[in-house]
Amino acid sequence: xxxxxxxxxxxxxxxxxxxxxxxxxxxxxxxxxxxxxxxxxxxxxxxxxxxxxxxxxxxxxxxxxxxxxxxxxxxxxxxxxxxxxxxxxxxxxxxxxxxxxxxxxxxxxxxxxxxxxxxxxxxxxxxxxxxxxxxxxxxxxxxxxxxxxxxxxxxxxxxxxxxxxxxxxxxxxxxxxxxxxxxxxxxxxxxxxxxxxxxxxxxxxxxxxxxxxxxxxxxxxxxxxxxxxxxxxxxxxxxxxxxxxxxxxxxxxxxxxxxxxxxxxxxxxxxxxxxxxxxxxxxxxxxxxxxxxxxxxxxxxxxxxxxxxxxxxxxxxxxxxxxxxxxxxxxxxxxxxxxxxxxxxxxxxxxxxxxxxxxxxxxxxxxxxxxxxxxxxxxxxxxxxxxxxxxxxxxxxxxxxxxxxxxxxxxxxxxxxxxxxxxxxxxxxx
Amino acid sequence: xxxxxxxxxxxxxxxxxxxxxxxxxxxxxxxxxxxxxxxxxxxxxxxxxxxxxxxxxxxxxxxxxxxxxxxxxxxxxxxxxxxxxxxxxxxxxxxxxxxxxxxxxxxxxxxxxxxxxxxxxxxxxxxxxxxxxxxxxxxxxxxxxxxxxxxxxxxxxxxxxxxxxxxxxxxxxxxxxxxxxxxxxxxxxxxxxxxxxxxxxxxxxxxxxxxxxxxxxxxxxxxxxxxxxxxxxxxxxxxxxxxxxxxxxxxxxxxxxxxxxxxxxxxxxxxxxxxxxxxxxxxxxxxxxxxxxxxxxxxxxxxxxxxxxxxxxxxxxxxxxxxxxxxxxxxxxxxxxxxxxxxxxxxxxxxxxxxxxxxxxxxxxxxxxxxxxxxxxxxxxxxxxxxxxxxxxxxxxxxxxxxxxxxxxxxxxxxxxxxxxxxxxxxxxx
Numbered sequence: 001x002x003x004x005x006x007x008x009x010x011x012x013x014x015x016x017x018x019x020x021x022x023x024x025x026x027x028x029x030x031x032x033x034x035x036x037x038x039x040x041x042x043x044x045x046x047x048x049x050x051x052x053x054x055x056x057x058x059x060x061x062x063x064x065x066x067x068x069x070x071x072x073x074x075x076x077x078x079x080x081x082x083x084x085x086x087x088x089x090x091x092x093x094x095x096x097x098x099x100x101x102x103x104x105x106x107x108x109x110x111x112x113x114x115x116x117x118x119x120x121x122x123x124x125x126x127x128x129x130x131x132x133x134x135x136x137x138x139x140x141x142x143x144x145x146x147x148x149x150x151x152x153x154x155x156x157x158x159x160x161x162x163x164x165x166x167x168x169x170x171x172x173x174x175x176x177x178x179x180x181x182x183x184x185x186x187x188x189x190x191x192x193x194x195x196x197x198x199x200x201x202x203x204x205x206x207x208x209x210x211x212x213x214x215x216x217x218x219x220x221x222x223x224x225x226x227x228x229x230x231x232x233x234x235x236x237x238x239x240x241x242x243x244x245x246x247x248x249x250x251x252x253x254x255x256x257x258x259x260x261x262x263x264x265x266x267x268x269x270x271x272x273x274x275x276x277x278x279x280x281x282x283x284x285x286x287x288x289x290x291x292x293x294x295x296x297x298x299x300x301x302x303x304x305x306x307x308x309x310x311x312x313x314x315x316x317x318x319x320x321x322x323x324x325x326x327x328x329x330x331x332x333x334x335x336x337x338x339x340x341x342x343x344x345x346x347x348x349x350x351x352x353x354x355x356x357x358x359x360x361x362x363x364x365x366x367x368x369x370x371x372x373x374x375x376x377x378x379x380x381x382x383x384x385x386x387x388x389x390x391x392x393x394x395x396x397x398x399x400x401x402x403x404x405x406x407x408x409x410x411x412x413x414x415x416x417x418x419x420x421x422x423x424x425x426x427x428x429x430x
Numbered sequence: 431x432x433x434x435x436x437x438x439x440x441x442x443x444x445x446x447x448x449x450x451x452x453x454x455x456x457x458x459x460x461x462x463x464x465x466x467x468x469x470x471x472x473x474x475x476x477x478x479x480x481x482x483x484x485x486x487x488x489x490x491x492x493x494x495x496x497x498x499x500x501x502x503x504x505x506x507x508x509x510x511x512x513x514x515x516x517x518x519x520x521x522x523x524x525x526x527x528x529x530x531x532x533x534x535x536x537x538x539x540x541x542x543x544x545x546x547x548x549x550x551x552x553x554x555x556x557x558x559x560x561x562x563x564x565x566x567x568x569x570x571x572x573x574x575x576x577x578x579x580x581x582x583x584x585x586x587x588x589x590x591x592x593x594x595x596x597x598x599x600x601x602x603x604x605x606x607x608x609x610x611x612x613x614x615x616x617x618x619x620x621x622x623x624x625x626x627x628x629x630x631x632x633x634x635x636x637x638x639x640x641x642x643x644x645x646x647x648x649x650x651x652x653x654x655x656x657x658x659x660x661x662x663x664x665x666x667x668x669x670x671x672x673x674x675x676x677x678x679x680x681x682x683x684x685x686x687x688x689x690x691x692x693x694x695x696x697x698x699x700x701x702x703x704x705x706x707x708x709x710x711x712x713x714x715x716x717x718x719x720x721x722x723x724x725x726x727x728x729x730x731x732x733x734x735x736x737x738x739x740x741x742x743x744x745x746x747x748x749x750x751x752x753x754x755x756x757x758x759x760x761x762x763x764x765x766x767x768x769x770x771x772x773x774x775x776x777x778x779x780x781x782x783x784x785x786x787x788x789x790x791x792x793x794x795x796x797x798x799x800x801x802x803x804x805x806x807x808x809x810x811x812x813x814x815x816x817x818x819x820x821x822x823x824x825x826x827x828x829x830x831x832x833x834x835x836x837x838x839x840x841x842x843x844x845x846x847x848x849x850x851x852x853x854x855x856x857x858x859x860x
Contacts, residue, residue: 009450017671018659020439020650026659033660220450229448229456230463240705241447244678275670 010219010239014282019186028063039067040094042109046312052149052190073108075313078164082111089116097144103153106146107161110179117141137178146181149190151273152202154281156184170399171297175234188271197310201321203257208324209280213287214246216409235288245283250349252276291331294407296323298399306386329367330425336363338411382428393423440649440669444712447614454617458493469497470524472539476742482579482620503538508594512541519546527574533583536576537591540609547571567608576611579620581703582632584711586614600829601727605664618701627740631751633687638754639710643717644676646839665718675713682706721761724837726753728829736816759797760855766793768841812858823853
């Protein structure tokens with residue numbers, strides 16, 4: 001059908017989004033309107049004690065909606081924690097899912113809904129190839145309302161669910177439009193509870209979603225062209241619609257992230273970052289991310305003892321946003337020559353005067369801009385400060401290789417040697 | 431539930447969009463993937479002889495998809511022409527609809543799908559109140575793929591279908607999210623066939639979608655607050671998401687509309703305007719339009735003898751985009767004081783240096799900018815040049831009154847005297 005070797009089209013899809021301070025108080029009515037009789041409410045143990053879950057429970061009770069609550073979602077979920085949630089979902093025979101939390105909760109809920117709708121499937125069936133089988137999803141999933149409580153993931157807008165595959169010490173995931181939530185209910189009041197470091201790390205996720213989707217291989221240079229539109233991948237490369245979202249999210253990050261981190265009571269800054277995470281989510285959900293995300297999965301998966309400030313969890317973690325942003329100076333220095341104008345535009349949006357900068361210097365300038373931005377936000381000084389040494393680089397590279405689903409969207413082709421150099425350059429930032 | 435009198439939330443929804451030169455050649459595969467056995471293809475008599483329909487028919491044939499074609503769509507449809515298409519749809523028992531055309535075709539196809547899915551309904555049941563009954567849509571509609579061939583309507587992204595109610599000599603419509611196409615297939619090659627005046631008039635529709643949604647009453651000042659989210663209207667006022675779409679669409683109009691009108695072979699300009707119509711459609715489809723659109727319906731509905739250049743139709747018409755743009759200088763001069771910054775920003779995007787302009791002059795400056803823009807594009811000199819005189823103003827005002835669904839989104843409240851003055855000020859533009 002498609003006579004060209006590279007793709008010539010892109011498709012934009014996103015969840016419906018409802019945004020407003022206090023909007024979650026309506027959720028019981030929405031569920032009533034949907035005729036929900038048996039709702040699965042997923043969250044984690046920290047959030048279950050906090051207002052975002054309290055408001056939802058009050059609304060369900062007030063509108064007589066029956067539900068069961070699952071609060072064992074693991075922050076930075078694993079195949080094991082996904083499977084526990086899936087078992088809960090299978091036993092519950094739920095008709096609607098509600099996820100109240102950050103990306104970990106929303107992703108876990110997507111997976112639970114998926115496998116409960118496909119009770120015969122093996123766990124690896126829908127996991128992205130080459131780790132899993134990447135089979136098509138044939139059943140119709142139950143409606144899922146996502147209520148994000150961090151300003152980072154964008155999971156409320158996307159068809160992606162990410163987890164740590166513990167045996168491989170690497171993150172992977174499931175990516176399929178069928179996973180997109182029915183509705184993202186974005187209530188900026190929910191972000192006021194975030195500890196400062198959670199606000200920072202989730203903000204870095206927004207930053208990288210925007211930067212990576214803005215610099216991703218353009219849709220019409222991506223190959224091969226899908227032979228049938230049904231094979232169109234979730235991540236299609238940068239395109240004129242995702243560009244609009246990426247640029248806009250980047251502008252909000254530049255304007256508000258520092259304020260949102262420094263003052264949890266800065267409602268304007270926290271609300272703006274919440275909306276920026278939606279914008280960036282719609283952008284990267286269609287365009288894709290590339291090297292920062294691809295390399296972040298082994299950084300998170302190989303964690304040894306790092307305890308993340310501000311996270312109330314019992315296991316060592318490198319929070320997702322942190323694992324993504326630590327390689328960003330090295331990555332964009334590496335990719336800049338493929339689209340220097342975009343790298344310079346990003347540096348400019350982030351506050352650097354680029355009027356007299358040559359194209360050849362675009363990579364260095366964006367890298368310096370990012371380093372200065374991260375320094376101001378008191379980010380750990382590179383991979384060495386989250387427990388990695390030179391000796392770990394081979395396993396970090398090995399863990400990046402299977403992330404081809406995202407790394408192939410890098411505008412610049414790369415070898416294992418390139419990845420080695422990128423990890424090495426990310427050991428220290430300042 | 432909602433304790434505040436004004437609304438405090440907005441919801442963003444849009445159709446999936448697939449964009450690419452030649453993308454329509456895939457449609458047969460999409461229909462095969464959907465399991466379509468009996469497709470209704472709607473178009474008009476001009477288009478049925480042109481490449482956009484030819485490409486679709488070739489693809490259906492190649493993939494063995496059975497279809498029936500309906501080519502009697504009326505340009506600027508009426509209740510009567512809607513009903514004819516509905517009868518065709520009811521008799522056909524179709525399982526998928528494909529609309530290839532401008533807003534007239536896509537809107538007619540939406541209505542045909544709606545009433546064929548609700549065979550017991552009276553025509554007025556779903557028409558917007560107060561003209562119709564505005565009843566909720568309870569059935570699930572069949573999938574509809576919209577293939578826009580003009581760069582204006584944005585109908586491929588919205589849940590709106592507009593028609594002339596001939597008895598009332600005014601346009602009205604049906605507005606419900608259920609009408610949103612399943613997929614908008616945006617193939618920029620399709621816009622190359624548009625005659626110059628069609629490109630101009632449909633571009634004016636984009637211009638006004640962007641300007642009106644950008645200046646519409648903000649979502650959090652709109653009242654009343656819906657008592658249940660199910661009553662959330664399609665048009666919710668300007669909001670941070672629709673603003674992104676509106677600003678971006680306006681920038682493309684400023685850069686490309688004149689080129690697209692002057693040279694049908696300017697692929698970059700025509701492609702860009704095609705995408706701008708999508709952007710503006712998503713923006714106004716969520717935020718709404720206001721006075722230019724509300725006042726355009728009687729301007730189109732009361733047409734006497736005006737023959738539109740470039741339109742191959744047998745009846746007098748004032749094309750939609752023209753009927754919308756003729757009042758725009760007067761309208762934005764009237765609304766500017768409610769949000770002068772936005773009116774100045776729009777003037778600036780359209781090319782005027784506003785650096786030393788006072789807020790009080792925002793209305794005059796945007797109106798002058800629009801007049802100059804329209805003059806350059808050789809637009810008819812006001813309502814007088816499409817057949818109206820002062821004597822017609824009372825019936826134009828009378829026809830605007832029932833358009834409250836849109837006019838209530840005007841940032842400035844208005845009386846019948848105000849409408850009279852706006853029509854009077856629009857008799858001549860230059």
